[in-house]
Amino acid sequence: MQLKTIDKQLYRSRLNIVIVACIASLTVSSLAIAQILIQLFPSESGSNFHWNLLGVVISAIGLIMVLLKLKTHPKMQEVAYVWDLKQALNLIYRKNRKLLAAAKQGNADAMLALQFSYDGSRQLWQLDDNTITMSSLNEAQAQLDRWVEEYGVTLDVSTYHSGLLKAF
Structure with a gap:
């Protein structure tokens, strides 16, 4: 994954649309x-919790499938980029302790992964207006x-790729 410059206002606008x-x-x-399930299979006890839960589960699965299909749409570009960036940062975060130890010993790949993590985190935090922990970064x-x-x-x-993390 490569870091890209994202227009913050456009990203926030499109993210809000996606959320709503x-x-x-x-x-x-x-x-x-x-409601369809309740009409088709009425419960004698009057409790329809399981049908309501099944409705939520089916809807959530459908929504995930639609989002995955729309991920490549041009109007989803900024939102999809941030989702991918968060996934890439999460992969690095899971190996952070090992990466820090290797970087301390001079491992260039570990340093590169950490640099990508820091640059990506900085970009993400600025896009989301989450600058509280910027001092620790x-x-x-x-x-x-x-x-x-x-x-x-x-x-x-720009030379970072997730394959570097396999060594750690």
């Missing part, structure tokens, strides 16, 4: 499916910069 559309479709479809970046200088490593995040 998901909530509305999940609400309407789950109620409709549950800056501290981690400063530590990485010291290791890069100490070991004479050159980092180019």
Whole structure:
């Protein structure tokens, strides 16, 4: 995955549309499916919890399938990019302890993965207006910069790929 420049206002606008559309479709479809199931299979006890739950589950599965199909649509580009970025950052986060240990020993791939993580996190936090923990990110970046200088490593995040993480 490569980091891209994303227009924050366009991203927020499209994300809000996706969120509202998901909530509305999940609400309407789950109620409709549950009502159809209740009409087809009425319960003598009067409890329709299982039909309501099944309506929500079927609607959620349908919504996920629609989102996956629409992920490549041009109007979903920014939202899909952020979803993919979050997945890539999550993969790195799961290996963070090993990556930090390897970077401390001078491993260039570990440093590259950490640099991608820091740049991606910075971009993500700025897009979501979540700058509260930016100081801890800056501290981690400063530590990485010291290791890069100490070991004479050159980092180019455009060369990062998730395959680097298999070594850790």
